[in-house]
Amino acid sequence: MIDTRIRYQPATVTAPGETLADLLEEQCMTQTELAHRMGRPVKTINEIIKGKAAITPETALQLEKVFTTPAAYWLNHEAHYRAYLARRNEDDDLAAWHNWLDRHPLKELKTLDILPDLYSRGKNKNILLRRLLHFFGVASPTEWENFYGNMKTAYRRNKDQSDPYATAAWLRLGELQAASASCAPFDRQRFDAALHEIRTFTLLPPEDFEPRLKALCAATGVIVALVPAIPRARVSGAARWLNNRPLIQLSLYGKTNDRFWFTFFHEACHILKHSHKLVYLDELDGDPSEPEEQEADRFAANLLIPPEYAAELPTLRSKEAVRTFAGHIGVHPGIVVGRLQHDNEIEKSWMNDLKATFTWRETPVG
Structure with missing residues (x-):
């Protein structure tokens, strides 16, 4: 679970050299005397006090012997001070990326509790920017561009009208789910065979099919991640390989069961038949031109409606006929309605009450 609590960061941190200078004053000891007691050059002591030189483990042990102050104290003090300096310098660097921050789907990531609920202005921008980088697991916006920005070259999608920042955020949510998921080694034959059992899950409500879908796929080596749609991503599903593990990622873009299940089996085809190096992004209602997308369609x-039954589809002109046909082939009636609408056998507005509508029960964040 991503922690969105805002931790306290002090505005200033006292340099260890200042603490050492105060200690010398309390002990009525000069820098020269301390240098002699430690066996170090006076110049080194002076540079430590001025913050020009760091307190090393060797120096910390020497200070411990002279003042009985634990070496760990000096090392922790030094580490905190150096982190403070680094963060202060980073603040200046991050200011140049504030416009870049605003390109990301901040509102949606706040809703998902990925980012703290802060207005994107003033000092909040650096807080949000650091949290965003933490979410993506990259050190800076430059690394984000090198990793996620360049990932676009690996995308294969049936339609490209999406926002790359929203798409990257949606994919990252899937990565986080996959990172915490366990599954068997991938077995292509077992996964292919499992798809026929999964087809029967179209008859089940989400609370029944979701755990069974994930468990059955995991047993064959495939991770299934359900991730809320991010509007500008315009993605209904994705298929990719992460660390030699296949991932099928699904949103509820479209919200109806015919779209959900078509997308699942579409992505399953990519896992079974297509490249391990590409990221397949799919949007329903697209016009696939890539041969791989056409094959997946x-x-x-x-798989949902076997070809030997397809000839009956034009004859289904009533809800009762659809229900009977769906019961005969063993799928939910909404699957049949979706196919009839896609094939222009009926109007898009017809029989939609036979479809099931899915909504998120809770926020499934990594």
Whole structure:
């Protein structure tokens, strides 16, 4: 779970050299005397007091012997001071990236409790920027551009009208779920065979099919991540490989069961048949031109409604006929309605009450 609490960061941190100078004053000891007691050059002591030289482990042990102040105290003090200086310098560097921050789906990430609920202005911008970098697991916006920005070259999608920052955020949510998921080594044959059992899950409500879907896929080596849609990403599903583990990531973009299940089986085809090096991003209602996307569409359509039954589809002109046909082939009636609408056998507004609508029960964040 991502921690969005805002931890206290002091505005200033006293340099260890200042503490040492105060200690010398209390002890009525000069820098020269301290240098002699430690066996160090006076110049070194002076540079430590001025903050020009760091307190090393060797120096900390020497100070411990002279003042009986634990070496760990001096090392922790030095570490905190150096972190403070680094953060102060980073604040100046991050200021140049404030416009970049605003390109990301901040509102949605706040809703998902990824980012703290702060207005994106003033000092808050650096707080949000650091949290965003932590969320993505990168050290700076430059690394984000090198990693997630360049990832666009690996995208294969049936339509490219998305926002790359929203898409990257949605994919990252899937990465976080996958990182905490356990699964068996990938077994292509077992996964292919499991798809026919998964097809029967179309008859179940989400609270029943979700755990079974994830468990069955994990047993065959495939991770399934359900991630809320981020509007500008315009993605219904994705298929990719992470650290040699296949991931199918699904949103509720479209919200109906016909779209959900078509997308799942579409992504399953990518896992079974296509490149391990590409990220397949799919949006329903797109116009796939890539051969791989066309193949995945055929795979999903034929698995849900086998070709030997397809000839009956134009004859289904009533809800009762759809229900009977769906019961005969063993899928939810909404699947059949979605296919009829896609094939232009019926209007898009017809029989939608036969579909099931899915909504998020809770926020499934990594």
